[in-house]
Structures are given as structure tokens and as C-alpha cells.
Amino acid sequence: MLKEEILKEIKERGEIPFDRFVYLSLYHPKWGYYTGKRGSPLPGEDFVTAPEISPVFGKVLAFHLKRISEERNLPLRILELGGGKGFLAKDILGSIPVEEYIVLELGNFPPLPGIRHVKKLEEVPSFEGFVVSNEFFDAFPFKRILKRGGKLFEVFVGSDGDKLTEFLLPFKGELPCEPEEGGEYPLFVGWKEFLKELKEKFKGYFIAFDYGGKCKEVSSKKSFRAYRNNRIVEDYLERPGETDLTADIDFDRLFNVLSSSGFSRIRVRNQSEFLLSEGIEKAVSPSDSIAVLSLLVDMGRRFKVIQAVRE
Numbered sequence: 001m002l003k004e005e006i007l008k009e010i011k012e013r014g015e016i017p018f019d020r021f022v023y024l025s026l027y028h029p030k031w032g033y034y035t036g037k038r039g040s041p042l043p044g045e046d047f048v049t050a051p052e053i054s055p056v057f058g059k060v061l062a063f064h065l066k067r068i069s070e071e072r073n074l075p076l077r078i079l080e081l082g083g084g085k086g087f088l089a090k091d092i093l094g095s096i097p098v099e100e101y102i103v104l105e106l107g108n109f110p111p112l113p114g115i116r117h118v119k120k121l122e123e124v125p126s127f128e129g130f131v132v133s134n135e136f137f138d139a140f141p142f143k144r145i146l147k148r149g150g151k152l153f154e155v156f157v158g159s160d161g162d163k164l165t166e167f168l169l170p171f172k173g174e175l176p177c178e179p180e181e182g183g184e185y186p187l188f189v190g191w192k193e194f195l196k197e198l199k200e201k202f203k204g205y206f207i208a209f210d211y212g213g214k215c216k217e218v219s220s221k222k223s224f225r226a227y228r229n230n231r232i233v234e235d236y237l238e239r240p241g242e243t244d245l246t247a248d249i250d251f252d253r254l255f256n257v258l259s260s261s262g263f264s265r266i267r268v269r270n271q272s273e274f275l276l277s278e279g280i281e282k283a284v285s286p287s288d289s290i291a292v293l294s295l296l297v298d299m300g301r302r303f304k305v306i307q308a309v310r311e
């Protein structure tokens with residue numbers, strides 16, 4: 001099991017930083033939460049995403065992509081990052097005619113007509129068109145940097161017999177903003193490398209939905225969460241591979257990483273503002289009303305959309 005694998009790694013090489021623990025928990029080839037034999041989590045099993053709540057989300061996004069494609073004369077070639085169970089892909093393909101749809105997904109992806117599944121960005125050919133994602137950037141490994149007694153510490157995972165334990169070491173790197181006393185900053189690892197690689201092969205329009213806020217907002221509390229069976233759990237060290245680990249996104253940082261990776265015209269808005277301005281009312285039927293409330297009110301405030309262009 002994964003816990004034994006992690007204990008073995010710690011015994012051989014010493015304690016591991018929390019981002020390594022997240023990486024192994026989510027993406028270990030055999031036991032990872034997203035990549036393991038058990039397959040990706042079932043829709044709604046541990047968390048529910050906007051495309052899983054209702055096809056309305058994908059429909060509104062599809063009409064938005066079609067409008068941008070007409071206005072900017074961009075081919076409707078779409079790369080979806082972290083496509084999960086394929087709900088968004090299905091809804092987009094069911095709403096607008098698309099020239100090509102590629103899903104980048106590290107985990108298993110259900111075979112769907114008209115969709116090419118790749119596991120690595122290097123398998124994606126250079127293209128002009130669109131890059132879309134929902135809850136992708138929050139699924140990268142992250143370090144946890146805490147402020148205690150006026151000082152910054154980084155969380156490491158070590159072992160005590162057959163138990164995994166957490167402990168703190170002084171943090172030596174730099175943060176985009178300092179957490180408040182008692183708070184913790186989720187320092188995602190790998191965004192920059194990923195976006196630099198993406199920019200090399202892509203020209204066009206980028207749009208990503210995720211939860212989070214400004215740097216100060218995500219670092220003022222503990223923004224790291226572990227989910228199992230749709231509940232927040234604390235025993236994530238005990239059951240790695242069965243537990244989803246995630247944290248709020250610092251949109252200020254994602255903005256800066258996009259900008260320094262060669263993206264321009266970057267804009268961040270609330271998901272609700274985006275859905276309303278794109279005419280969500282035209283995509284709903286009366287039976288969608290509860291889902292729409294969730295998309296606009298609950299998720300609408302916590303979720304943001306970041307749009308950018310790669311020229």
C-alpha cells in the first residue's frame with residue numbers, strides 16, 4: 001500500500017517535503033488517488049466539480065469559446081487540462097462543433113468519441129486554439145508554509161515507527177506574500193514549468209476555473225484540505241492514496257506566473273460574474289435551478305476564472 005511505500009522512501013532517503021507527499025498521494029503510478037489502479041474517483045465521491053453538478057457550466061463555457069473563436073478568428077481546437085471523468089468535454093462537444101478536442105489527464109480517462117486522451121503535455125502537438133481547465137491548477141503538488149511565533153516554517157513528513165508524522169523546519173525560500181500569524185500559504189510547485197512548456201506549443205486563448213482568492217486571502221488561514229467520502233478529514237497521513245489533497249489557489253501568483261511565462265491580457269473574475277455575463281440564463285431549463293444556484297452562489301463566490309492570451 002502507498003503508506004508503506006512512503007515509509008520506505010522516508011527510511012531510505014530521510015523526511016520528505018509536503019509537496020512530495022502530495023505528489024505520491026495523488027499521482028503515485030500504482031497507488032495514487034488519481035492515477036492508481038482504483039482509477040479516478042467517481043463523480044461526486046470525494047468532491048463535486050462544476051461540470052459534475054450540471055451541464056449548464058459546460059454549455060455556457062462552450063458558447064463563450066464559440067464567440068471568442070468567431071471574434072478572433074481562432075480555430076475551435078481545444079486542449080482541456082486535467083479532464084477528470086470527461087464531463088466538461090462531453091458538454092462542450094455536445095454544444096458546439098469542435099475541430100479537435102484533446103484531453104490531458106494523468107489518470108485514466110473514459111474513452112469518449114471525438115476526444116484524444118494524452119497523459120503528458122509533450123504528446124500534444126503545437127496548435128492554435130483554446131486551452132481550458134476546471135480545477136486543474138489546484139491539483140498540482142504544494143508545499144505548506146506556516147507562520148508560527150513570527151517565523152516561517154515548512155511542513156515535512158517523517159516517520160515514527162509505522163506512523164507517518166508531520167513536523168516543521170524553518171522555511172528558507174521566498175513567498176509572494178507572508179501568511180498572518182497562525183495562517184499557512186499553499187506554495188504550488190510546477191505551475192511555472194508547466195505553463196512555460198504549454199506556451200511553447202500553443203497560441204490562442206486560455207481560460208481556467210478554480211477556487212481561491214488573492215494572496216493575502218489564501219494565506220490568512222489553513223487553506224489546505226483533505227477530502228474523503230465528501231467530507232473534510234484529518235487522517236490524511238494514515239490513508240494516502242485514498243484521500244484527495246488540495247488547497248486554495250493564490251490567483252495573484254497564478255496571474256504573475258502566466259505573465260512571466262509569456263501570456264498576456266490576463267484577467268481574473270468571479271465564476272458567477274463570468275457565467276452571468278455569458279448569459280447563463282439562456283443555457284438553463286427549470287430543472288437546472290438548484291444546480292444554477294450552486295454554480296452562481298456557493299461556487300460562484302469561491303471560484304474564479306482566469307483568462308489570458310498567448311500571442
Ligand SMILES: C[S@@+](CC[C@H](N)C(=O)[O-])C[C@H]1O[C@@H](n2cnc3c(N)ncnc32)[C@H](O)[C@@H]1O
Pocket residue numbers: 034035040049050051052081082083084085087104105106107119133134135136139140
Ligand atoms: C480536481 S480534478 C478535476 C477534474 C475535472 N476537471 C473536473 O472539473 O471534474 C483534477 C484533475 O487534474 C488531473 N491532473 C492534475 N495535474 C495534472 C497534470 N500535470 N497533467 C495531467 N493531468 C493532471 C488529475 O489527474 C485530476 O483528474
